[in-house]
Amino acid sequence: METVLGNLSRFAEVLAVAHSPWAADWDDAEVSRAFQWAGYLEQLSRRLEGAGSVAARAALRQRLQEQQRLRPRAPPELPRYRDLLLEELGRGGELLCEALLHNPAASAPAFHRAAAWYRSAGSGRTSGGGPEATAALSASLGRAVRVKAATRLLRRAWGSEPPRGSVGVVSETGGQILRERLEERLMMEGRELPERQAAAYEELLQRAVPGGDGEEEPGSFQPLAALLLETTEGNDGSEARARALGWLLGDGRALATLCRALPCSQLAALTARRPAFGRRYLRLLQRWGWALRYDAARAEWAPPSAEEPSWCRLLEHFTALWQGPPPVREAAESELRSLKAADGDFEVPGVSVWTDLLLELAQ
Template sequence: MEAVLEQVEQLPALLAVSRSALVRDWDSLTLDRALEWTRYFQHLHNRFRTRPRLREALGRRLRRGQPGPLLSFPQLGRCPQLLGLALLENRALPPAACHRLLHSLLQPAAAEVGPEPRSLVLLARRKAASRLLALPRGLPRPLEGMEPQLQAEAQLLLSRLREEGQEVEPAGEAAERLRWLSGVLEQLPQPRAFEVVAAALLLLRRGSAAEQAGGRGRDGSSLDGNQASAAGEECVAGPLLSWLLGSLERFSAFCLCLPGSLLASLAGHYSQLSRPYLDLLTVWGCHLLYDPLQGRWVKSCLDKAQLSWEELRERFSCLCQGSALLRGQTQAALKLLKAQDGDFKVRGLSVWTDVLMEVEESLRKEAEC
């Protein structure tokens, strides 16, 4: 077994070489040997995928000494695709070796042909994903219209997360999946990474709502299907939410980057987000002071106050325009903050009194319309 572990430990080096200028010396025979090694690693994956202790041992050996995004056991099953994608991206690969690579992809070895010959499909999909995710981006755009490119990136991320979820054994390898997700998202500029995650969560929410609306039969026979769908959504949304909430600095940047209407929509569907978001708004609101000369709330300290008074009011208003549950939670939080701040009845003494009064006035006007 130690010999197998030592062989697996060479995979990161093989993938690193495939992305380097060293491949300029590769000929067709060298390429065949590299592909043969990837097929061997794929065989190890298929052989040990149902044996948790061996999976764990192989995963630990893969992670040893890796400088970049960590590989994990599921990547063993995709070694031919990982190597093929790296080589196709590498312009140093000689024409003869590149021709040989394309031939091997179009006509895979007999050992690779099974009931689901998806190698070329997966390779093409990841090639497209790498192109999409590498495109330069400007300032973050609102997600209400969800531009086609952003939607494509989010759908690719969801598809990849679903594949990872199918790969993980019942014993669970959530930490490995979260580690993989972190490696992918940290390669993107932070504003774009936040947009992609928000779009993915929004697509999950829309898909779940559509299934629940259109999947009910008269006899209620679709109940099990809806429950399975909800479980599948949780399996995919879980790593995204864990990544967001795993760092207060990251979650704060996420909330600053995106519009209040979108954050309210996500908080209304994902209960894990609502409380941390309210706590964050509370911290930001505490850094506002009332300026009697201007007659308005202003930032007390520019390096700490993240939101202006207008932005804070708008974000609480968006939360109160959401679901009844979210509206009740938001109003309850504001009333508690108002009471803790002195329970004032007039404006200009407590930021929470003023926010609550603005929100309740807005809700009254909506009810009258």
């Protein structure tokens, strides 16, 4: 039993690497070893399916559950590491292929081997073969190829000419790719535990909104912004957009990072399109404004640190809202007047940041 558990942990590590940038270093030999581990799991699953293996299967399930409770959090270098579920043992090859096909960093040998596995599975290798299974596998493979190719092209485009202002063709394509990937996760909901689903959504969206450490790639926030600004006929993509917006509004750090990076005009457009975003955006601007302190020697409002938004940047945010559609401007003006009244309702400059913002915007 201990040997089996150790082997399962090693394959879990293989899967975590297949999801990570380290998959770029896999050569043919390393790819073959990874698929050998997947084959071992599938053989183990078949043995446990036998009528005489009920007790062994129950014992393994119990040990896996105990291991999951005792396991510490995933190491930072392998954030996708997780213990496998008993039901996943027979899907080792599928899990490995899914990781490699959807990882833009995967090496060419890894990607081609995964594609070959899918072609083999679609032609009847798996027990669930048949026309419907073949069509589903072919569609998944086609989506993965498009995502991988488009991701590389978008990175080159963003690296040479980062999009500015309104969402352009490059950004719209990034939003469509993100929506497709979220929709793929939605299609898998019935096959995963709720906590696994939530982790998968969070990882996809975190890739679109990196942590605010100042090292984001050009355009790295554009896919999520494009998805939220996207308009489609009927209900196409509405569930994916709702999931993305819910995650963004529930993660204060991601929201602040996105609002620091996107052009103010784009944030104003998001406010007009998604009122729930606009309400949280105004609250964020309010927090930034309260943090400013008036420097009498320089006669200007100063942030508490260089990392925090400046007075000029805060004014840019409100100017973009002021120039937006009437509902957006009215909401921003109402918010500023309420804040000005709460701060003493002064009319002279240099006393209240909200008074000074209204004076500037009135010019």
